[in-house]
Amino acid sequence: MLRRSLSVLLGCLLLTQLSHAQFLKKLSKRLEQSTTAKDTSSSSGTVSLAGITESDAGSAIKEALAKGVSAGISKLNKTNGFFGSDIYKVLLPPDAVKIENTLRSIGLGSQVDKAILQINRSAEKAVGYAAPIFVNAIKKMTLTDALNLVKGGNTSATDYFKSKTTDELKAAFAPVIQKTLDSTAATRYYTDIVNTYNKLPTTFNKANPDLKDYVTTMAVNALFDQIGKEEAAIRTNPAARTTDLLKKVFGAK
Template sequence: MKKLLLLLTLCSITAQAQNIQGLLNKATKIISTGSTSLSSDDIANGLKEALTTGAEKGCSNLAKPDGFFKNAALKILMPPEAAKVESTLRSVGLNQFADDFILSMNRAAEDASATAAPIFVNAIKQMTISDGINILRGDETAATTYLRSKTSTELKSSFNPIIKNSLEKVKATKYWEKAITAYNAIPFSNKKINPDLSAYVTEKAMEGIYSEIAKQEKEIRVNPLARTSDLLKRVFQK
């Protein structure tokens, strides 16, 4: 009888210990995620949804007419090293040429932005649970930083031919190369200017895309109204 009681007592202690360990494991998970109802899968799926929402909205915003051109923060201007070229054009009464040239660069960036979303979505699908947790614990643009690291090479390859074609349609490339080649030929010019206009516009277009996605990410993180699903609300709750 005593042996039976001892055995039952040991079983009870073991069961309680297992329950306590289970509670500790759950508590550790809660602390690590900052939520009482989120699993690792929830975090990963929530981050994927947030990234997809931000990328698609950001690309859509910039692909609209004047998405770049009338955005003071993202408008593509002459390269800084070409300021003298622009100044010379305007000084001889070619203001319209300079204005049209700047507009053509922005239109090319808008054209390219319309093709960017699938590249981002494909990269987002590859995000792991570990990536999601690190992003959630990161700063206000951690997701955008992650996306930049995964898409910049492919985005550049995709953008460049689109932008080059768009610039050539309005003969911007032709005028640019002529103007810059002439400028570079001037004796004693301190700095040669790269005549590869499509490379410059591609770089500025990519900067604009990532900037817009970062803007959307910040909005989701800080503004409850920007969280358009229950999962987003749970993942980003304060």
């Protein structure tokens, strides 16, 4: 049932282009529905920090993360979300820099530019599929570390979330990345420049045309960076605490 609900949420995001506020509301609702049983079975009535219960703390942490996911997707899942960004633009993999330099030096820079553009287009498209993956990961967080996370540093919840879920998220995200790489022709463009390079008589170390792992890592890292920025804003800027729960928990620190 939860998977079906998340699929509906994703469909709504992609087909109707919900506003940031609407998307956050839906994310928060799904999180609340999927974590209520777990939260109430824990020590949810225990008063902890400034009258805040562990349940309040856990819900606030999850809401902050959901808000970060929403912000990240809205900023990255659009034309030039990656390609037009000084921070997130995906360049060729480090081990392909020699390919780029060599091909540009012999007048094949346009092939390299096409590959880079389509790689970024694939990342921009792929993050639109991230919502259910991140929602599933967020709902699995327990209340055990909730109070410490609330009292932690500006990105402590994001760092915790990242350390606990990165491998799982990459595994879930990789097929989506591969699909978008193929659909945007990024795979073909990148394979073309790698094969062109590999055929040069001066090439001794052949390059691997596989992009999936590299782009997956870059896309996931970009989303986590956006989540961290949103968490830091919630912790340091009262104006970013857009719900009563966020005001109650993070305003009491």
